[in-house]
Amino acid sequence: MRRSLLPLLLLALAAAPLPARADSSASAVPVPQRHVPAPVLMELRALEGQFDLALRHDCAPERCVSKGCFYRDHVVVDLPRSSSLPGLGQAEGPGSVPAQEYLTQAHCELAHEKSVSPRDVQALVKRLEQRLSKGWLKVTVGREILEPISPALSESPAPPPEPQPPARPEVPPAPPAPTPPAKWEAGVALRELWVALLPHFSWMIAVALVTLSALLIIWGLRRLGRESLEEKAMAAQLAAGVLGKPEEPSQLDPAPATTEASETEVGLEADEKSAAEAEEAKLVAEQRRLWTDRIAQAELAKEDGVVVELLRDWLKSREYDLLAKAILVFGDRLSLAFASDGELAARKVELADHLRNLDEARLPSDAEFFRRLAHHSISSTLLAQSDADTYRSLREEFGSAGVAGLLERQSPRHGGLLFALAPAELQSEVARILAPEVRVELAGQLLVSNRISEEERRHLFAVLDAARCGAPLPAPPPPSPNGIPDRGREIDAAGALSRLFPFIEEGERVSLFSAALQRSSGAFPDWYEGILYPDMLMKIPPELRADLVLDLDVQGLAAWMSQQPPAWQETFMSGLASTMQAAVRANMSFASRADQLRMARQGHAELVSAVRKLAARGRVSFAELMA
Structure with a gap:
C-alpha cells in the first residue's frame, strides 16, 4: 500500500500550481520557490538563446532589446517498471527507473522603443510565441516600452586635459670644435665646384635641350619646301640637256685648297653655266635645222608622214602650247597638215582661239620644245604602224x-x-x-x-x-587542226x-x-x-584584310576603290580603321581621268601582289577566295 501511494504523491506535487506570476510590465518576475532541476535550466538557457536569435531576426537591435526568458513550470515523469513474467526478481514501483524532467512553461520578455507602433509590437509578440512554443512547451512573451533619453547622454564626455609637465630648461649645446682649414688644392677646387653646380644641372640641361630644339625647328621651317642642292643641280642639268653625259675633265678635278678657293668656285660655276648654255644652244640649232629640213621636204597637205601624224596627235590631245610653239618656230605652213575632212574641226576652232589669246611667256623654251618634239615623234612613229593603229582604234x-x-x-x-x-x-x-x-x-x-x-x-x-x-x-x-x-x-x-x-x-x-x-x-x-575582284577581298578575314591594306599605297587603293560599286565601297570602308578611312577618302580626288585610271591600275597590281604574299605564307587559299 505504501508503494502505491508514493507515485500518487509525487504526481500531485508535480501538478500543484505555482504562485501566480505578476505581469512583467507591472512587477518583477518572482524567483522560483522550489528547486529547478539542472536539465530544465539547460532547456531554459537554450530557449533564451533561440528567443534572442528570433528577436534579432524579426526586429532591428536599435529598436528591440531582449530581456531574457524565465522559468514558469516543469513536469517530472517517473513511471514504474512493470514485469511481463511474474515471479522474477525485478523491482517494481517508483524509483525503479530514473526520473525525467521536462520544461513545460516559460516566459520571455522584450523591451522596445516608443517609436515602434503597438500594432507591430503585438504582431511581433504573437510571432515570437508561435516560433518558440513547440510540443509540451508553451512560451509567453511580454513587452515593455523603453524610456526615452536625451541624445547627448550617448555621447562620451571629452577627456580631461592632461597636465603639462613643467618645461625643462634647455642646456645650450657645446660649440663644435673648429675644423682645421683644408689645404687648397686642385682636387678640393674641383669638389667645391661640383658641389656648387650640382643643384643647377637640371635647369642647365633643360635650357640646352630647349635651345637645341628651337634651333632645329627654325632650321627645319626655313628648309621646308625648298629645293636641295642636288635637286637644283638636277634641274639645271635637265634644262641644259646634259643629264647623263660625262662631265668635262676640268669639272672632275677638285680645286686646290688655296686662299683663292672662292674665286675659283665662282669661275667654275660661270664656266659650267656658259658650257651648259653653249651645249643647249648647239642642241637647239641642230634640232631646228633637222626639223626645218623635214618639214620642208614633207608634203603636209598630201603625205601621212611622221610630221603630219605628230601634228595631228598634238591637235587630238589638245597640246595647243606645243602647236603654237611649232607655228612660231616653223611658220604657219604647218596648218596644211590638218585635213579639211571635218574630223578635227572642233579642235581647229579651239586651236584658233588659243592662238588668238596666246601668251608667249607661257610657251616652253626652245630646248624643252625640241626635246619633247623628239620624244613625241618617236611615239607617233610607233602609233602610226598598222597593228598599233588598229589596236589604238579600240580606244x-x-x-x-x-x-x-x-x-x-x-x-x-x-x-x-x-x-x-x-x-x-x-x-x-x-x-x-x-x-x-x-x-x-x-x-x-x-x-x-x-x-x-x-x-x-x-x-x-x-x-x-x-x-x-x-x-x-x-x-x-x-578551228586549229591540231586542236591545241x-x-x-x-x-x-x-x-x-x-x-x-x-x-x-x-x-x-x-x-x-x-x-x-x-x-x-x-x-x-x-x-x-x-x-582579283572586290568580293575576293571580303572573303579574307578582317584582321588579315586590315594588315593587307596597311602595306598598300593609299592613292592606288583609293583610285581602285573609286571604280568599284558604291555599296561595296561602303562595306569595305566600314572594316577599316578610322584613320585609314579618312586617308582613302582624302585621296579619292584626281587631277584627271587619265591619272585616276593610271593609279587604279597601280592599285590593282599592288592588291594582287599583296594577296599573293598572303597565299604564299599560307594565310589564305586562292581556292577558297575564288569559291
Whole structure:
C-alpha cells in the first residue's frame, strides 16, 4: 500500500500550481520557490538563446532589446517498471527507473522603443510565441516600452586635459670644435665646384635641350619646301640637256685648297653655266635645222608622214602650247597638215582661239620644245604602224556600246579575246552593258587559256579594220587542226576577268571556277593568281584584310576603290580603321581621268601582289577566295 501511494504523491506535487506570476510590465518576475532541476535550466538557457536569435531576426537591435526568458513550470515523469513474467526478481514501483524532467512553461520578455507602433509590437509578440512554443512547451512573451533619453547622454564626455609637465630648461649645446682649414688644392677646387653646380644641372640641361630644339625647328621651317642642292643641280642639268653625259675633265678635278678657293668656285660655276648654255644652244640649232629640213621636204597637205601624224596627235590631245610653239618656230605652213575632212574641226576652232589669246611667256623654251618634239615623234612613229593603229582604234574610234556589239557578234572564244584586248578603262563599261549570259560565256572562254594564237590575232584585227571601214565582218577562222587551244602569246586574261567577274552572279562564278578546276585536274593554273575582284577581298578575314591594306599605297587603293560599286565601297570602308578611312577618302580626288585610271591600275597590281604574299605564307587559299 505504501508503494502505491508514493507515485500518487509525487504526481500531485508535480501538478500543484505555482504562485501566480505578476505581469512583467507591472512587477518583477518572482524567483522560483522550489528547486529547478539542472536539465530544465539547460532547456531554459537554450530557449533564451533561440528567443534572442528570433528577436534579432524579426526586429532591428536599435529598436528591440531582449530581456531574457524565465522559468514558469516543469513536469517530472517517473513511471514504474512493470514485469511481463511474474515471479522474477525485478523491482517494481517508483524509483525503479530514473526520473525525467521536462520544461513545460516559460516566459520571455522584450523591451522596445516608443517609436515602434503597438500594432507591430503585438504582431511581433504573437510571432515570437508561435516560433518558440513547440510540443509540451508553451512560451509567453511580454513587452515593455523603453524610456526615452536625451541624445547627448550617448555621447562620451571629452577627456580631461592632461597636465603639462613643467618645461625643462634647455642646456645650450657645446660649440663644435673648429675644423682645421683644408689645404687648397686642385682636387678640393674641383669638389667645391661640383658641389656648387650640382643643384643647377637640371635647369642647365633643360635650357640646352630647349635651345637645341628651337634651333632645329627654325632650321627645319626655313628648309621646308625648298629645293636641295642636288635637286637644283638636277634641274639645271635637265634644262641644259646634259643629264647623263660625262662631265668635262676640268669639272672632275677638285680645286686646290688655296686662299683663292672662292674665286675659283665662282669661275667654275660661270664656266659650267656658259658650257651648259653653249651645249643647249648647239642642241637647239641642230634640232631646228633637222626639223626645218623635214618639214620642208614633207608634203603636209598630201603625205601621212611622221610630221603630219605628230601634228595631228598634238591637235587630238589638245597640246595647243606645243602647236603654237611649232607655228612660231616653223611658220604657219604647218596648218596644211590638218585635213579639211571635218574630223578635227572642233579642235581647229579651239586651236584658233588659243592662238588668238596666246601668251608667249607661257610657251616652253626652245630646248624643252625640241626635246619633247623628239620624244613625241618617236611615239607617233610607233602609233602610226598598222597593228598599233588598229589596236589604238579600240580606244579612240569605238565606244563601249560599239565594242559590246562586236563582242556579241563574235564566237565566245573570239569575243573573250577581243574583250581582253580592249583597254582596261573600256572593259568595265563594256562588261556593264553586256547581257548576263554573254558575260558568263566570255568568262568561261577566258578561263580556258590566257594565250592568243596567230590565227586568232589576225582575225580580230581584220574584224576591227572591217568595223572601222563599215565593211561586213569576216567569218571566224576554222578551228586549229591540231586542236591545241592554249598556244600563242600571252594576253592579260587575268586583268580582263578581274573586271568582268564583278558583274557576274556569285553562283555563276562558282560554277565557272568548278569547271576550270575539273579541267586542270584539281589545281588552278598559276596565272589565276592574277585574278582579283572586290568580293575576293571580303572573303579574307578582317584582321588579315586590315594588315593587307596597311602595306598598300593609299592613292592606288583609293583610285581602285573609286571604280568599284558604291555599296561595296561602303562595306569595305566600314572594316577599316578610322584613320585609314579618312586617308582613302582624302585621296579619292584626281587631277584627271587619265591619272585616276593610271593609279587604279597601280592599285590593282599592288592588291594582287599583296594577296599573293598572303597565299604564299599560307594565310589564305586562292581556292577558297575564288569559291
